[in-house]
Amino acid sequence: MLMTVDVCPSPALYPYYEKEGDIVIVADIFRASTTICAMLQNGASAVIPVADIAEAQRYKSEGYRVGAERNARKCDFADGGNSPFDYPREKVEGKEVVFTTTNGTQAIEKARNCRQLFVGAFSNLQVLTEKCLSIGGRVVVICAGWQNKINIEDMLFGGAFAERLSEKSEITIDSDALRIALELWRKAKNNPLEYVKDTDHYRRLVVTGADGDVPYCLQSDTVHFVPCLDKADGKLKI
């Protein structure tokens, strides 16, 4: 099957990369998309992505379990922040978790109208690839970035995804953004952890003491499902 892949380097650029009928993968490797996968892995029945803090607080007052992060720190009112380790099974199993983050949940908001929206992370790379292959067509990886600036780790994921897909299918490469993502991934893939140590976001995570999450965020294929946005209720589910 011939597939087309593109990488949109920032949510703010999605209007220029968007085409009708796209499958969109939202990737916020450090850490929202990795954490969404971890929540569902640990038995959450759904994740409710919300873009703003006020809405998350409203859910909290209604008794929901709420994850909230801004600027790489957990928000005070929330049950957890943006670490995949904030949501162990005993805290989320069978529950819907409301989640708002600096970048990832904003990116989901931007792409709500696409054909199908998936959450992508290194943790679900293989199953994501298979899912996209089973649907076919054009897939756009939206890099969540950092406050609409582009970042390296999400671009690396775009490159890794395209490479994985190209092992299973012929893919069309007609985008400089994708070429750049592949170039970075080829350079980083032998040791992604070392590669990301000289990036903006890693440095930010060091400052907030969250860099311990990074090895998990870069580990491939620990999760065997794809979180998918249910357009009827706006929730992410397996």
Added chain:
Amino acid sequence: MLMTVDVCPSPALYPYYEKEGDIVIVADIFRASTTICAMLQNGASAVIPVADIAEAQRYKSEGYRVGAERNARKCDFADGGNSPFDYPREKVEGKEVVFTTTNGTQAIEKARNCRQLFVGAFSNLQVLTEKCLSIGGRVVVICAGWQNKINIEDMLFGGAFAERLSEKSEITIDSDALRIALELWRKAKNNPLEYVKDTDHYRRLVVTGADGDVPYCLQSDTVHFVPCLDKADGKLKI
């Protein structure tokens, strides 16, 4: 002197990269910024960048020499398109040239309010570096891109500029976009022409028969001045 450099990968992202007091370099390597340098090199007294076609046509009806390009093709009403070879000395010497292009002149429009706006190309790389060094502070290279998508050749220029500056001064690298630009440039610099052959814009230039411009657009240091935006009248001058 310590300088800070950043690369803004698309004009649409400039609001997120902008800081007060920035020197901005607008780079549209294929081909507007290279062509602006060529016009001034060949004796044009100024280049008047305009963002839209209607305004360029108005100037044309008033007797101005007008360059206009959309989608890599010369507009019918114009005297020249977006090739540096469209503006030989006999056509532009002593004249003000009005110029509108798909991407480059739009990028200039976006950054009009910065401290100083320069036009950057491989052709004026060295003198541009010296000019920025003589001013100091933070320099942002805005990549003109293609219809707000990011492209490789402008990112390469961002990397080449940062490398050149780092040979003369200590520079702060605290931006993933700059790291990506440097990574691409290190990969491409031994043979930029070969490297760009697998890019969106080169392919577009092949289709319109304009790929013959590319070697000139990638040649360093053929021009020894920096086009600068005069805010009083909106014209680019030496």
